[in-house]
Amino acid sequence: MTPGCDDRQVALDIWRWTSPDATAPVWPGRSWPLGATWSPESTNFAVSAPAATAMWVCLFDETDDGTVTETTYQLTEHSLGIWHGAVPGVAPGTPYGFRAAGPWQPSQGLRFNPYKLLLDPYGRAVTGTVTPGPSIFAHDLAHPESPSELDSAAAMPRSVVVAPDFDWGPDGDPPLRRRWRDSVIYELHVKGFTALHAEIPEELRGTYAGLGSPEVIRYLTDLGITAVELLPIHAFVSEPHLADLGLSNYWGYNSIGFFAPHGAYSSSGDRGQQVTEFQQMVKNFHAAGIEVILDVVYNHTAEAGALGPTYSFRGLDDRGTYHRVAPVDDAAGLPAHARFDDTYWDVTGCGNTVNAQNPQALRLILDSLRYWVTEMHVDGFRFDLLSALTRSGYASDMAVDMQSNLLTTIGQDPALRHAKLIAEPWDASGDGYKVGEYPPPWVEWNDQFRDTMRDFWRGRSDGVRTVATRLAGSSDLYADDGRSPYASVNFITAHDGFTLRDLVSYESKHNEANGEGNRDGTDNNRSSNHGVEGETDDASVIARRQRVAANLMITLCLSNGVPMITAGDERGRTQGGNNNPYAQDNATSWIDWRPDDAWLGMWDVTRTALRLRREHPALRQRHWFEGRPAIAGGPKDLAWIHPAGREMTGDDWHDGDLRVIGMFVSGDPLRSPGPRGEQQRDASFLFWLNGSEADCEVVLPENAWVQTGSVVLSTAPEVATGTALRAGETFTLTAQSLVVLRQG
Template sequence: MADRAAGPSSEVWPGSPAPLGAHWDGTGTNVALWTAGASAVDLCLFDPDGTEHRQRLQETTHQVWHGRLPGVGPGQRYGYRVHGGYDPSSGARYNPAKLLLDPYARAVDGELTLDPALFGYAGGHPDAGSPDPLDSAPFVPRGVVIHDSFPWAGDAPPRTAWSDTVIYEVHVKGATMRHPDVPPALRGTYAGLAHPAFVEHLVSLGVTAVELLPVHHFVSEPHLLRRGLTNYWGYNTLGYFAPHAAYSSAGTGGAQVTEFKAMVKALHAAGIEVILDVVYNHTAEGDHTGPTLSFKGIDNSGYYRLAGGEPARYTDYTGCGNTLDVRRPQVLALLMDSLRYWVTEMHVDGFRFDLASALARSFHDVDRLSAFFDVIHQDPVVSQVKLIAEPWDVGEGGYQVGNFPPLWTEWNGKYRDTVRDVWSGAHVGVRDLAYRLTGSSDLYRSDGRRPFASVNFVTAHDGFTLRDLYTYERKRNDANGEEGRDGESHNRGWNAGVEGPSDDPAVIEVRARQVRNVLTTLLLSTGVPMLTAGDELGRTQEGNNNAYCQDNELSWLDWGAIDADLWTFASRLIALRRQSPVLRQEAFFDGHEVPGSGGTRDLAWFAPGGGQLSTEDWYDTGLQTIGMYLDGRGIRARDERGRPVVDDSWLVYLHAGPAEVTVHLPGPPWADAYEFVVSTEYPTGAPPRPAVVAPGPITMPSRSVWALRVVRRP
């Protein structure tokens, strides 16, 4: 590849230091790049044939190098070469032989190709004292100047209340790659996700939001490329402003931006919010042995947390080799500029922050008062959208479930673990389960948060699918090429006595019932339920519980192998939740007596014998049956006009034991009779038994859940 000193415009005007990135104004493009320690910065423009033109930026203002190029407009591919000292022992890794992606690039074009030129150090030795001279430009992606306009007229974000939200975690590509009703050219793309066939699935199921696995532009790690694999999940971000180019059906010259916006608008029109899973804790450049693609070559010590006393290494709270240093104003600005961009320009409705504890570390400990929280909370744009934390990282003290401040909701890992333990038959009692069923007040009440601070989930992208959780007890990750070292080994699942697929009808039936039990527990719990895409269809990953590098049919949803009964079951439960305010309370229960009820309470717990749970029952680790009574006349909420909300009352019985049990349905004042609405021993949850039963003893099958609507005589 040849370079020339002059390019599409041989003239570079001074331009402006703000905003950062490359911005077209109708007649030219302003570029601005922050780097605190550089001695010079070259802007590199690329012709369609790949010819490179280098332009030395002459202006620097407050550590921002900038210039304006008249005549350069949308579609222009570009990158940077940054000059400065190369001394890894002091944290400096400048190397102008490496073409660097603009951290503020709005679109990215080109693939990452594994080549020795990707690495900034000489001779393949990461501790080398001299920079590598090989030119990386032929092997790395470039930024693209874009036109921001889009016909947003008519877009109406749903703004679904947290208490009404049901989240569907889904992968953009995997959702439609095998969907027969999505045109082949659109499968696996933003346009595929917005196709009526998939949108109808979401609407019919009843979910209110999609939580998209990472769509910020990402690349695959060198160790995966060496094994012939790629990063499928996308937790390896390179560009925080650019939608991932490979998910575009329309090309990569900026068309991916328009396609993403069209997807958001289509989902909004269907009443579906769009939440992005974002990875601001680390980047794709890895540790000291990783490639130099952007931040590392622009200002290594300015963007990353370097190891104390050993600046040639990185502090790694993420398990991915590096940690972005959000203690620094410029990194915080990058994060906030990115978040605001996705809200204001791309119209997304919220964010789920991957390994959020890593962002909240001021020095070593996770700090509730860190600058990260401060800037989020005071921002007039970002503070108004849905904010979800994955409240842990891999560093010491990183498990922070329940400890994020008000305004935040959290992936409730304790909910997942408790529900899995209960339905796997572990003797853990029912005390912790009661907290999880009712919004986890032990975690979220003390600081003024509400039950919807708890995002309840049992499965996610990371781990077994729900079907696999009750088919396998041991992971089967050989295809990942890591000799079984990857993935969780303690999955809290149960295989019904047979490891892997079985032809035994009894095994098949009990496994299917366990899936229904978990879905019922999840969707009848107070808080915000999150389903993993495909769990409602009976999806399997054949025992792989860490399919992050499996971009193939193992990971993609199989629309030709749908469990129709399970689909019906899940959609019925979501509809029941939507129709019943008592199942999605906005305030925590307090056990108060409901006025005029004759002695019932807003929340009560029953033992199998019919009496309310005693102190001894609460601490009995062998107890595997519990009844949860929710009085719809005692909801602590008012409608938009201030009127009290009143609903039906429910008795939900959960029995995780291996044998049938006799439970006593309580009589007046709790109920005069009960209507069976959900019984998990039946494939669709619809019981063929008599619709209404009287209070008193009744036999409950092993491993089952009942949802009974309370009947009261006039």
């Protein structure tokens, strides 16, 4: 065999593995829908592999003594690039996979090897895990240009035939469709949220059933959460190198099955039971008025770079799935010394980038999204590294395209256009950073809010001009294209980076446990340890940290836009200074539910701030502030107050040393009309924020807008909640503290 030759039968010639049932009867079936479609009579299998020359579906049966039997059926029908056939008598719960034969020309994206068992890209469930070793690689590890002749079946997980039989109830569980401006997002990990929860039965901890339990739902509703954003639950596998370190992938940003709920999060089994368990969890959340948003990773797969393992996509359609540095038609013109591992183009930092320009790859993504909305009833998606999926062109000309096939198709799709769509508006490249540029109806993670607020509350801001812009909804990013303030998903922390407690406890990352010499994770933390690195018994340091953490949380909850809270921040969760615990599937990452932690005061702060937001539409407005009265003779809808008690001037806005500001928000009346066009009225609010490291004497403005006010939230020790203050009075605003007053 000559590596790279054009003989389309070469991969067949090297396949000396045979099955006694390889000629078992297969009905023609149909080419749609893709995946395994069960019926009482037969199961139809359909898989896209346009360049393959032969295809087999392999069914597995495991006896009580652990013996595994593989029965292989050849799919002889080939329609428009899709291989298909129906196998009679296949029961739900049956594990299966595919084997594909065809040319071995890896530099041109042709990497067929029938020795490799392949997961179904459309499989509704996955059972088992990967066993790291040479067999999971389609190429020979010693001679990468040559195909491997090691069979991978024993080392591979398998797809599972699933019967769609979940009972959503008489009303079918309609979507909640909560308005963006009324939303509060809570980012959490399915396993980590309940792994240590003592009130949940042990067998349910870390599972979909545990997450959908009454204890969790009661906690979230009491806190004021309206939507949970689940870290990736698509079936994923750990990177092979993590096994060498004794670690595993915890976050799940290593997807291999875009239709399958991750089986390890199921309490009832992974032979399809994970599907119904996930659906029941969604149903429970919906009954409590909580939406479910999925963090989805379509930008890359677990197959990594060109020298990575072959699990599914690479063995079926490597050329169509992944971006390449040059058009495949030009690949023959590569220098003779060029290796196939030079041909992948990567802006995800994970070795490969899914080519959403390719019709079949685009179909895979859209079919997956529709499935999760229509069959699994999720309410929205947060797209990891979305910029990577919107690229068009080749290599250096492959620019982010806001009219890309993916964005355009989602925008017109009747099943998707009303779902909540959240962009992580960047990728791993510099030119992929597109915060503020995504078109409606997309909303975006706003990292500029995060960075500005972190700097302000650690005393490092350059004046208050940008701080004011972020508090008011980031109009500089979102107003110019017709979007509303809720286009900004505001956050202080996320899964990636310090927790809120660690943000005020560590100057530097401490990622030694990750096994990468503390080189991984960002160094741009914008954090402060307030005098001591890490945990301390110093009461004054602890008090200051808790005050600053409360400031950050209140600012997040009450700023215009959509707040996203990271699970556990309201309880003072710590990761011990690790800002990249992607491989820490242990107490480092899990929520600590013990009630004896002094940081539990954060719960009351968060709950109170979210209650104020929920009860007062003035704090979650749809329209942009205009800095002028909503009605003739009324107060300005928004006014910025200098600590001297006057409105801010042009010179004040350019004062780089000013770190104290007041924000007046009028609710009488609101600029946004009611549901029948009526004028809405609410209380007015005055926020005072002191981001400096010195106390400040603040004069309350004296005008017709507000004559008296009561303190409804305060982190200033000298200003207690409930304190009544009058116009013209002066009070001391403690260093790094805030006070929120409500009119009347």
